[in-house]
Amino acid sequence: MPKLEGKVLIAQGGGPTAVINQSIVGVALEARKFAQVDRVYGACHGIEGIVNEEFLDLTQETTHNLEQVALSPASALGSTRMKPTPDLCKEMFRVMRAHDVRYFFYVGGNDSSDTCRIINEEANSADYELRCIHVPKTIDNDLVGNDHSPGFGSAARFVASAFSGINLDNRALPGVYIGVVMGRHAGFLTAASSLAKKYPDDGPHLIYVPERAFDIDKFILDVKKVYDRLGRCVIAVSEGIHDTQGNLIIANLVKNVEKDDHGNVQLSGTGALGDLLATQIKARTEIKRVRADTHGYLQRSFLGCVSDVDQNEAREVGEKGVHFALWHDVDGSVAIRRTGNYSVDYTLQNFENVAAQTKTMPDSFLDESGTFVTNDFLLYARPLIGSDFEHPHRIRAPKVAKLITP
Amino acid sequence: MPKLEGKVLIAQGGGPTAVINQSIVGVALEARKFAQVDRVYGACHGIEGIVNEEFLDLTQETTHNLEQVALSPASALGSTRMKPTPDLCKEMFRVMRAHDVRYFFYVGGNDSSDTCRIINEEANSADYELRCIHVPKTIDNDLVGNDHSPGFGSAARFVASAFSGINLDNRALPGVYIGVVMGRHAGFLTAASSLAKKYPDDGPHLIYVPERAFDIDKFILDVKKVYDRLGRCVIAVSEGIHDTQGNLIIANLVKNVEKDDHGNVQLSGTGALGDLLATQIKARTEIKRVRADTHGYLQRSFLGCVSDVDQNEAREVGEKGVHFALWHDVDGSVAIRRTGNYSVDYTLQNFENVAAQTKTMPDSFLDESGTFVTNDFLLYARPLIGSDFEHPHRIRAPKVAKLITP
Numbered sequence: 001m002p003k004l005e006g007k008v009l010i011a012q013g014g015g016p017t018a019v020i021n022q023s024i025v026g027v028a029l030e031a032r033k034f035a036q037v038d039r040v041y042g043a044c045h046g047i048e049g050i051v052n053e054e055f056l057d058l059t060q061e062t063t064h065n066l067e068q069v070a071l072s073p074a075s076a077l078g079s080t081r082m083k084p085t086p087d088l089c090k091e092m093f094r095v096m097r098a099h100d101v102r103y104f105f106y107v108g109g110n111d112s113s114d115t116c117r118i119i120n121e122e123a124n125s126a127d128y129e130l131r132c133i134h135v136p137k138t139i140d141n142d143l144v145g146n147d148h149s150p151g152f153g154s155a156a157r158f159v160a161s162a163f164s165g166i167n168l169d170n171r172a173l174p175g176v177y178i179g180v181v182m183g184r185h186a187g188f189l190t191a192a193s194s195l196a197k198k199y200p201d202d203g204p205h206l207i208y209v210p211e212r213a214f215d216i217d218k219f220i221l222d223v224k225k226v227y228d229r230l231g232r233c234v235i236a237v238s239e240g241i242h243d244t245q246g247n248l249i250i251a252n253l254v255k256n257v258e259k260d261d262h263g264n265v266q267l268s269g270t271g272a273l274g275d276l277l278a279t280q281i282k283a284r285t286e287i288k289r290v291r292a293d294t295h296g297y298l299q300r301s302f303l304g305c306v307s308d309v310d311q312n313e314a315r316e317v318g319e320k321g322v323h324f325a326l327w328h329d330v331d332g333s334v335a336i337r338r339t340g341n342y343s344v345d346y347t348l349q350n351f352e353n354v355a356a357q358t359k360t361m362p363d364s365f366l367d368e369s370g371t372f373v374t375n376d377f378l379l380y381a382r383p384l385i386g387s388d389f390e391h392p393h394r395i396r397a398p399k400v401a402k403l404i405t406p
Numbered sequence: 407m408p409k410l411e412g413k414v415l416i417a418q419g420g421g422p423t424a425v426i427n428q429s430i431v432g433v434a435l436e437a438r439k440f441a442q443v444d445r446v447y448g449a450c451h452g453i454e455g456i457v458n459e460e461f462l463d464l465t466q467e468t469t470h471n472l473e474q475v476a477l478s479p480a481s482a483l484g485s486t487r488m489k490p491t492p493d494l495c496k497e498m499f500r501v502m503r504a505h506d507v508r509y510f511f512y513v514g515g516n517d518s519s520d521t522c523r524i525i526n527e528e529a530n531s532a533d534y535e536l537r538c539i540h541v542p543k544t545i546d547n548d549l550v551g552n553d554h555s556p557g558f559g560s561a562a563r564f565v566a567s568a569f570s571g572i573n574l575d576n577r578a579l580p581g582v583y584i585g586v587v588m589g590r591h592a593g594f595l596t597a598a599s600s601l602a603k604k605y606p607d608d609g610p611h612l613i614y615v616p617e618r619a620f621d622i623d624k625f626i627l628d629v630k631k632v633y634d635r636l637g638r639c640v641i642a643v644s645e646g647i648h649d650t651q652g653n654l655i656i657a658n659l660v661k662n663v664e665k666d667d668h669g670n671v672q673l674s675g676t677g678a679l680g681d682l683l684a685t686q687i688k689a690r691t692e693i694k695r696v697r698a699d700t701h702g703y704l705q706r707s708f709l710g711c712v713s714d715v716d717q718n719e720a721r722e723v724g725e726k727g728v729h730f731a732l733w734h735d736v737d738g739s740v741a742i743r744r745t746g747n748y749s750v751d752y753t754l755q756n757f758e759n760v761a762a763q764t765k766t767m768p769d770s771f772l773d774e775s776g777t778f779v780t781n782d783f784l785l786y787a788r789p790l791i792g793s794d795f796e797h798p799h800r801i802r803a804p805k806v807a808k809l810i811t812p
Binding site: 012015016018041042045052053054055056057058059060061065066068069071072073074075076077078079080081094095098099161162164165166168169171172173177196270271272274275278291292293294295296297298300301302303304305389390392393394395396397398399400402403404405 | 451460466484500572678796799801
């Protein structure tokens, strides 16, 4: 079989992660090893850059700098939220064909895998030979057919570090603390707030995820119960919590709801949900010190908080994507499969298995109360946040006997 | 002169920092070396713990665990916002005298130095011999007579890391990003958002601090100007920004303003300010993607984001405090003096110099526009965030010549 000769094109779609550049660099460096690859191009801002013919020639970048870029968070090529319509796809082919692009790698989440699927179909019907590979990433960890997604481990490390520090802060100045965590349909990242719990009374004490309907009355009771027991309460809340009818709690608050091209309601970039919950606690309990933080975009791009396991895997999904396309001449979505505790390998799925679908947490990851994780979750998630995770220490000195006060 | 024999008491007041435990452990371990020190006690939750006679016997804690605690953020002894009234001070003395406390170390900010001053006066008028040392800390960096305060460097490192990552995120998915940073009267921490800028068009592009009056109309114009030039805009805003009359912008928003015992308006723990500014930009410009995050409590307690310079100095202000009290038999507030670029030594100030006063940024730290820092600030602040600060890298590959699009 003659080898498919031409250019490699890499692009990224959706929200950045701390390790997405590992995947891009993994593709770029691995593809250079194949003689049938003429050039490796990177599209600026995903499919927008393809339509507008805005490419960078990554073959003219030093390996050394690419390795440095791999260590940097966010997406060095730029990203997009644009969804490819059939017309856009036709336009993209015109550009790809003009540049003799024969291998297309798209790093992204479930929306991006859908983009890959559409482009692949369009290529087939246009009789244009194009290998199409979806390289997974998402901090939400909601890609089906994947044990977990590159990007999740580093974001989970951030959330675990944040709640570990917040727990200490809340212990020093007691009160109620609400931290709002990213996560539209899946609560994995919010559940990761539990990963750095060490002492039995450490927070977070309550975790609310989209996998369980949110009830404000029960929430108030839950908080009061913890507060009465410990004199403080640390709470992790997914931005995507909703009521029993599936209505987002935040959508009840914000008047002009903003939606992206994929029809998703804009959840991040506002403190409204945290503030609502804090206001409710203040109004309906005697608790005076109530604070809410929305951890926002720091979760996915904070410089210097990255999981080495996540870095390695993000690099490998890129490299393996190249192997599937260039050694095996197949299209599809690269997936991570867990083979041991802890080890992984990589498979290729059909786009249809991943595209526009959402994986949520299995029931076994949440306990009966629905407001905390199980050991199953801890065993699942702990390896993903990587090594050298710091753990705080408490003073364990004995109390001094009182001499005068009762 | 006979040596003053008795117990050492350590307490903390005000907001936690990433390195306050270094100071507490610095006092505890250094004090153990003096034969006239009977025991070293730690008061739980600052002066509340003294009034309630809630002490831990730190002499019965292992040195090893204390060293581990020193590496943990927040305050391991617990803190308080309570202000000592004369009656409370009398009560505290009754307790201190009963336990034969003769050396009192209070780690805190300007409110805490005022607490030290009151306790010292009360001790003098009660003819109770007590060495009183204020050990400085505050992420706000607003203690007069100090080149900078322990706790600031680590918080500045967090803010610099956050904005460095956010800049990359905003570059990948362009729009306007507003990050609200802690800082009531002093803009040092917000200004630290500039410390990781590397490439000329990196954000933050605009910085708003309490040292300059905030005008919403000018703000909108500033943002539009940057957005028109770069297609994006990253903004750092102090929570304490105010109008020309000195009215806090956030106080115009929140109906029931919460105040602490020191009369300070509660600024943190709400996303209201960021949301207000984002709403204004959306309403008054054509810019669609506008996001606001309030970095909140993560700034002072995030696990694993600490400046080694800050750690060292926080340890030393504790140790030096012990030297002043036990070798030199004097009271006062320990201060950091910069002696070179970069080196420091430690002096002792009168409480009156520090107590209830606020240092703000000198004019030389802000440029003419009032919305960005000068090189003087960069030279001042860069050593404080410590070593091994990561810097992101960009792809510098050349653009590919367009073949079909105009």
